[in-house]
Amino acid sequence: MSGTVHTFTTIQLGADGPLEAPYAVVVVDLDGGGRRTVRVDGDTGWLAIGARAELTGGSARPG
Amino acid sequence: MRRVEIAGYGQTPFGRADERSLIDLAADASEQALRASTVRPDEVEALFLGTFVGLALGGQAFPAAVLAARLGLGGIPALAVEGACASGSLAFRQAVAAVRSGAVDVALVAGAEKMSGHTTATVTRTLAAANDTASESHAAGLTFPGFFALLARRYLHEYGVDRELLADVSVKARANGAANPKAHFQTPVTRAAALAGRTVADPLGLYDCSPISDGAAALLVTSADWAAAHGIEQPVDVRAVGQAGGPVSPERLESFVGLPAAAAAARSALAEARLEIGDVDVAEVHDCFTIAEWIALEDLGAFGRGEAAHATADGATRVGGALPVNPSGGLLSKGHPIGATGVAQLVELVRQLRDEADNQVERAEIGLAHNVGGTGGVAVVTVLGRAA
Numbered sequence: 001m002s003g004t005v006h007t008f009t010t011i012q013l014g015a016d017g018p019l020e021a022p023y024a025v026v027v028v029d030l031d032g033g034g035r036r037t038v039r040v041d042g043d044t045g046w047l048a049i050g051a052r053a054e055l056t057g058g059s060a061r062p063g
Numbered sequence: 064m065r066r067v068e069i070a071g072y073g074q075t076p077f078g079r080a081d082e083r084s085l086i087d088l089a090a091d092a093s094e095q096a097l098r099a100s101t102v103r104p105d106e107v108e109a110l111f112l113g114t115f116v117g118l119a120l121g122g123q124a125f126p127a128a129v130l131a132a133r134l135g136l137g138g139i140p141a142l143a144v145e146g147a148c149a150s151g152s153l154a155f156r157q158a159v160a161a162v163r164s165g166a167v168d169v170a171l172v173a174g175a176e177k178m179s180g181h182t183t184a185t186v187t188r189t190l191a192a193a194n195d196t197a198s199e200s201h202a203a204g205l206t207f208p209g210f211f212a213l214l215a216r217r218y219l220h221e222y223g224v225d226r227e228l229l230a231d232v233s234v235k236a237r238a239n240g241a242a243n244p245k246a247h248f249q250t251p252v253t254r255a256a257a258l259a260g261r262t263v264a265d266p267l268g269l270y271d272c273s274p275i276s277d278g279a280a281a282l283l284v285t286s287a288d289w290a291a292a293h294g295i296e297q298p299v300d301v302r303a304v305g306q307a308g309g310p311v312s313p314e315r316l317e318s319f320v321g322l323p324a325a326a327a328a329a330r331s332a333l334a335e336a337r338l339e340i341g342d343v344d345v346a347e348v349h350d351c352f353t354i355a356e357w358i359a360l361e362d363l364g365a366f367g368r369g370e371a372a373h374a375t376a377d378g379a380t381r382v383g384g385a386l387p388v389n390p391s392g393g394l395l396s397k398g399h400p401i402g403a404t405g406v407a408q409l410v411e412l413v414r415q416l417r418d419e420a421d422n423q424v425e426r427a428e429i430g431l432a433h434n435v436g437g438t439g440g441v442a443v444v445t446v447l448g449r450a451a
Contacts, residue, residue: 006217006319007213007214007216007217007220007319008213008216009209009212009213009216009264009265009266009267010262010264010265011204011205011206011208011209011212011263011264012261012262012263012264012265013183013184013187013206013208013263013264014184014187014204014206015184015185015187015188015191015204015206016182016184016185016187016188017188017204019204023204025200025203025204025205025209025213027213027313027314027319035314036199036314037198037199037200037203037205037313037314038199038203039203039204049216049217049220058202058203
């Protein structure tokens with residue numbers, strides 16, 4: 001699945017639980033309609049509103 | 064329907080209350096409200112308590128019955144109301160409905176939270192449950208600062224607003240809080256310092272976020288006839304309370320620059336009060352984060368979309384401006400003990416409408432409160448008026 005970045009953030013101050021901050025969360029408008037909210041694994045330098053994203057499983061990478 | 068009034072109020076200082084429990088705080092605010100209104104405990108016919116994390120953080124379930132017992136209210140109906148950050152306003156709305164219907168003449172409303180004594184990570188996790196925990200965004204680890212950061216990023220982008228303008232909300236909040244002896248933060252902050260706070264969830268930094276606070280607030284709600292018969296001084300009119308529901312997780316939001324429940328609650332409340340937003344003299348809005356104040360003001364219709372940022376920078380929302388917003392210091396500076404917040408907003412409006420406020424708005428006749436729970440899953444807008 002691919003789409004464009006609607007909005008995103010990098011959470012620096014996290015919550016108790018399995019996730020270790022910092023981690024990025026991105027909202028992606030899918031090409032076929034609909035929207036997904038997923039984490040970004042690895043590098044986040046590519047994140048920008050309107051950037052292309054590729055979704056695999058529960059995470060996004062540059063598309 | 065019967066006219067409903069607020070006969071008195073009480074509030075603890077907001078901040079850290081190390082030695083005091085949720086019930087201690089709620090009882091303190093309630094006793095202040097009873098004393099100030101000269102209503103006797105045996106005259107109270109129902110208790111509504113707004114609170115959210117008493118069980119999760121403090122191990123205290125069943126708080127309304129425990130509070131009623133502490134206050135010596137006898138066996139009256141006592142009900143706890145939970146709607147995340149809107150819990151206090153929801154409790155107030157239940158009290159107003161009970162009095163308006165004639166079921167009771169006198170209802171006590173309290174809102175309280177005890178949040179200190181835990182790590183920020185624990186509090187963040189507990190608050191993050193205020194949405195659909197089966198949602199994709201919850202699984203992705205979205206916190207509340209994270210959610211409002213998503214809104215902020217989108218707002219700044221859509222309207223071409225400089226991130227530095229968010230600091231103006233924080234600077235105003237801290238200046239107002241510095242004059243409110245019950246505020247969590249008692250010192251002003253400069254724009255430069257506000258911008259230099261460490262990042263919590265970009266683009267939001269420390270000064271964009273409300274603090275973790277303990278505190279409680281209380282109101283006595285009575286019928287107008289009962290207040291008149293009992294010589295209540297300076298009652299304040301409840302003109303309308305609007306409540307609406309909305310998306311319970313961010314993926315259900317159509318737009319990231321508005322919360323539809325807040326707009327719907329505002330339309331409902333203003334229609335019931337037969338007023339327009341331009342008639343409002345002072346507003347307390349749910350500024351859990353700086354961005355939330357801009358979105359609140361635009362959802363209320365006080366400013367056009369994308370205009371609240373510049374209106375704030377121009378001083379329109381300061382005391383003395385076109386629409387003073389959060390003269391109490393707001394959640395950002397007064398503090399945000401979750402269940403107390405909605406009640407404390409109304410305490411500030413009552414003080415404004417009785418000319419008793421710390422940052423008094425001159426000739427304030429109509430006050431409006433805007434209180435939001437979760438990701439806008441619930442919103443309550445209340446309109447109060449100076450008694451005739």
